[in-house]
Amino acid sequence: MLKKNKSLKDLLLIHELAFILLIILAATAGAIGIHLWEKSSQEASRISLLVTEVQQTRGDLYRQMKELFDAYFLDDSGARAEYDNFTITVEAHFVQLKKITVSEAEKAAINDLHENYKKFVIETPALFDQYQATNSDTVKHALNTEIETGLFKRYEEILARTEKLLNQKQIELDSQLKASKRTSVILLIIPLVLAVLLLMFSRIFLKRAIVKPLNDVLKATSEISAGNLTHKAPEVGIVELAAVSNAINDMADKLAISQETLVRTEKQAAQGLLVPMLAHNIRNPLASIRATAQVMDDPEHDAETRLSLRGIIDTVDRLERWTGALLAYLLPLKPQPEDTSLQEIVNGALAPLQQKIKEKSIRFILPNWPKTTAIYTDQHLLEQVIYNLILNAIDASSKNSTIEITLKATPTKYTLLLLDQGCGMPFTPDPSAMSTPTTKRFGTGIGIPFAFKVCDVLAGELKFEMRHEGGTAITILLPKTLNLSVN
Incomplete structure (x- = not known):
């Protein structure tokens, strides 16, 4: 954490920003998942509506044919009007189909289906008019053959292709739904994984940057309070704990200096008690030596002897002065x-x-x-x-x-x-x-x-x-x- 230590304030800010980022990621993942789901749901609804409209178009077409048969073979007076109504209904279905088609393939299939229906509407009445003019079994059989193998067959083929296209669209949509579901799950899992990683990182970091340094500080205070002033608290971890460790180390250093000063003071005090006694014991023999030298200083001695005696007296005086200076050392x-x-x-x-x-x-x-x-x-x-x-x-x-x-x-x-x-x-x-x-x-x-x-x-x-x-x-x-x- 040498790398510069971070303060607790900065770390809390980083953690807050990280949690806000996780919330934003989770919200974004949820929004994307909801968007994909809504898009897939809308597409499913559209395809379902297409299938429904196509099936209704087919059913109305068969009912329209029934009314046409009723009009020509049963002489139903109202059947022709119902036939025309069904034509309007089928056209409305085609209008709706063209509105909800999206891809070019869908539009092409619906247009083919519509064109075939138009041919059916144009050709079928003409066949029935021809049948009424001859009114023979041969023409009737030909009419059934023409309708079944001609118009209806072409329409059914186009309708089958259209239904196949819609079925393929439905399969693709199911695949998209599954993919959207997987994507949504992944997008939701990513913030959860990041949150777990952040939790693990926070736990490891707190242990290394706060808990362990705090235990070291407590250990240092225990060691120092026990008298081990040389023990140092590691200046690691967050800035605040490093500052506390530094303050404790400075305090220990000052206590050590104070302790050394106290020891020196006690030693000086002991010397203060010892030096006067030693000085007294030294001064007494010095006084005797000086007195003896003075007594022996007789003019009758030769010059060398008298010089030696004078040297003894000077040396004793010098030692006396130094003893006084040594005593003065203990005082200002x-x-x-x-x-x-x-x-x-x-x-x-x-x-x-x-x-x-x-x-x-x-x-x-x-x-x-x-x-x-x-x-x-x-x-x-x-x-x-x-x-x-x-x-x-x-x-x-x-x-x-x-x-x-x-x-x-x-x-x-x-x-x-x-x-x-x-x-x-x-x-x-x-x-x-x-x-x-x-x-x-x-x-x-x-x-x-x-x-x-x-x-x-x-x-x-x-x-x-x-x-x-x-x-x-x-x-x-x-x-x-x-x-x-x-x-």
Whole structure:
């Protein structure tokens, strides 16, 4: 019903038109059958009238002959007048016969019959006048012979041909009546067959286009209400049911998104309970390490030792700031911008990672820093973002591989590009996600969402792309000056 689906309104209109067409066909078939029957009946009546008129003509002819015999042999005074009356009657029969004849054969037969009758009317009185003049048995016998073998025989022969013609017409009419009956039955059966076919088609169509899709919709609603939000209602059948299925599928998709959002919210809530405790447990040893380093920072130590102690103190301070930023992730971030440089931020992010870089023998390619990379932004938040992204790149890279950082500057923006040769990301990070999947054994999945969140509050942009030669390309777009009033 991909082929375009039809609406229920259109289908009802089609069915109504089909039923109207069937009614018209049935009425037409009935009218044609009635017309054929009436035509055949009229023809039967006409032929019957022809036969009747011919038989009456023959009977009147015999009665006319009787009156002629009565007039000449019985001296009946009124017989001649009756003879003339019968002549008028027979002529009237011929007039009627000529009116109701149709075919040329019928007209020819009636005309022959009429002409023979005229000869009979002319010749018969002359014979009787001749008989009366001689009044002999020989002439009487000749008169009977002449009438029987002459006039009557010719008339009977023509009459027989006429009756044979009419009988043939009657046989043809019977055949026409049978054919008309068959035609009428066929014409009446055709609408009935079409009606049955329409009924069967309607039943099959309703089952496929309405009943089955409706059952699928009911099944889909049951599956979705049971929690199976991935189940889809087939968008088939009539337009209205397809629209219902589409609405149900959209509802299921939105419910799935809401469910995922709820799960992420619950996970964040759990992290919100866990992170402060971890931060507290981390800060205590960090404070002890810093205090110990400060106590050991004695002017009597050599320069190298004092430099190492100062490095410990700086690293502890940096970890302290990052711990604070991690805690801030659970709350709306409030950036504290200051004048700094992008080079200093990148170097600060790389400092704690030197040991990891050495362990995997990773070759780092840093950009050719311009004379100034001044930027007005939150140094600690951005430093932690770059640290997390480089740490992910190191973890994804194999030994002896290369990680490259490039920098492009415009009058208003910096574009920092991080390229690695790792295995690539098995997923596309979603900026709207509260957490993302992680490939690390002990990962929490909040590093990338935190990076998205920081870039957002710093009016920047973060993009992840797969490299054709393998690995991941991470693009960080940052304004040179953070405008808090706009952000």
